[in-house]
Amino acid sequence: MSISGTRGRDLYSECAAGDTETAPLLTNGPVQTRAKGTSFASSVFNLMNVITGSGTLGLAYAMANTGIIGFSILLVIVSTLAAYSIHLLLKLCDQTGINSYEDLGRRALKKPGKVLVGITIIIQNIGAMSCYMFILKSELPAAINSFLKPDSTGHDWYEDGRLLLILVAVCVVLPLSLFPKIGFLGYTSSLACFLMLYFGVVVVVKKWSIPCPLPHNVTTHSGTLQVSNSSDSECTPKLFVISSKSGFAIPTMAFSFLCHTAILPIYCELDRPTKSRMQNIANISIGISFLFYLILALFGYLTFYAYVESELLLGYDEFIPRDIMVMTVRLAILFAFLLAVPIILFPARKAAVLLLRGERPFSWLIHVIVTLTILGVVLMMAIFVPDIKNVFGVVGSTTSSCLLFVFPGIFYLKISSQPIRSFDSFGAAFLVVFGLIMGITSLSVIVIIWVQSS
Incomplete structure (x- = not known):
């Protein structure tokens, strides 16, 4: 379904004026001459860079706590519903001419809806960026040290994760984050996607480098594990697992497939923007990410079984230290995460600017101040959050x-003119119910675990 009619012209006109983050939303004038936008391939890379992020390190842990079949079923459900909710957002965008998630909230729930969506986007994206930065803080010193000297005393400046985090944020993340349009990041996103592909290849190959049963008395980041060398019971994959830790599985998947805050900015900057064209980009990105996630989680789980760390890379250090492929893939994945942060920051900054300034003209001063503020908050969280699993759980479930x-379900039910008994109306209602049940249940399980642990 392509954009047509007055509403389609409104969206096209707005995208033509979308050289700034706060372009007016509904323009009733004639169609403007529009510069060539972002290509189809660059848009796919940008969206995949948003999807295949820090969740890649937590999905093997999710499979260990749900089982292979249980995980696969949940992954199919979450990815399908993610693609369907994007369909609803694009359909609303096509019907109304609105190209902002926040303003869909305003259209559906008045001003409180816009504020609610904006705050939610800011919190979610800060949580996502904090996960990337947390991984950089914990992994970058070890990655550098593994190439330099294995017998380090731990007192060199490059072994301080907090210092390295600040350096890479100032020297790499900040300059890329200051670009005013998300399309400029297409080249860095393509590089990040290829680095993630290399990560997946290494996880598959290294499955045969670590024997099972795992070595005796292995000390991991979770504590000392007493693993019997004489029993093969630990090497039998579980098809279904239900435990208290299963509560982290769906939030981690939801966290991993959430790209909705970047959908409409990418749509607006797309060359020849139509609903069907953008839906194809979303479907391709989610489909490739689904296969990547499934393979990565499966081989990560079949390597460590019940002893998968909440951060997958940590397990390799215990069993194959100073392995050259693991050393290089660690740097590759860290660089990919580093390149993903500016893309995640873009929607958060856009939401903050819309809440603060409304639809006033673009200001470089506000642009820079908001960027610095968000990046500062992210750095503080990354430095002080003790475990990435907690961020996955809380942010994913809320x-x-x-x-x-x-x-997306509420907005469609409030805005769309489709009859309540139509397929999409029924699907929107199902999204709302599923999201509420999933969020409340997962958050309750996580809180119970925290209380029991304390």
């Missing part, structure tokens, strides 16, 4: 479930 399931 803001991610809202942006992925609840908000």
Whole structure:
């Protein structure tokens, strides 16, 4: 379904004026001459860079706590619903001429809806960026040290994760984050996607480098594990697993497939923007990410079984230290995460600017101040959050479930003129119910685990 009629012209005109982050939303004038936008391939890379991020390190842990079949079923459900909720957002965008998630909230729920969506986007994206930065803080010193000297005393400046985090944020993340349009990041996104592909290849290959049963008395980041060398019971993959830790599985998946905050900015900058063209980009990106996630989680789980770390890379250090492929893939994945942060920051900054300034003209001063503020908050969280699993759980069960399931369903039911008994209306209602049940249940399980641990 392509953009047509007055509403389609409104969206096209707005995208033509979208050289700034706060372009007016509904323009009733004639269609403007529009510069060539972002290509189809660059848009796919940008969207995949948003999807295949820090969740890649947590999905093997999710499979260990749900089982292979249980994980696969949940992954199919979450990815399908993610693609469907994007369909609803694009359909609303096509019907109304609105190209902003926040303003869809305003159209559906008046000003409180816009504020609610904006705050949710800011919280979710700050949580996502904090996960990337947390991984950089914990992994970058070890990655550098593995190439330099294995017998380090731990007192060199490059072994301080907090210092390295600040350096890479100032020297790499900040300059890329200051670009005013998301399309400029297409080249860095393509590089990040190829680095993630290399990560997947190494995880598959290294499955045969670590024997099972795992070595005796292995000390991991979770504590000392007493693993019997004489028993093969630990090497039998579980098809279904239900435990208290299963509560982290769906939030981690929701966190991993959430790209909805970047959908409409990418749509607006797309060359020849039509709903069907953008839907194809979303479907391709989610489909490739689904296969990548499934393979990565499966081989990561079959390498460590029940002893998968919440951060997959940590397990390799214990069993094959100073392996050259693991050393290089660590740097590759860290660089990919580093390149993903500016893309995640873009929607958060856009939401903050819309909440603060409305539809006033673009200002470089506000642009820079908001960027610095968000990046500062992210750095503080990355430095002080003790475990990435907690961020996955809380953010995934709250803001991610809202942006992925609840908000698209509510907005469609409030804005669309389709009859309540139509397929999409029924699907929107299902998204709302599923998102609320998933979020409340997962958050309750996580809180119970925290209380029991304390």
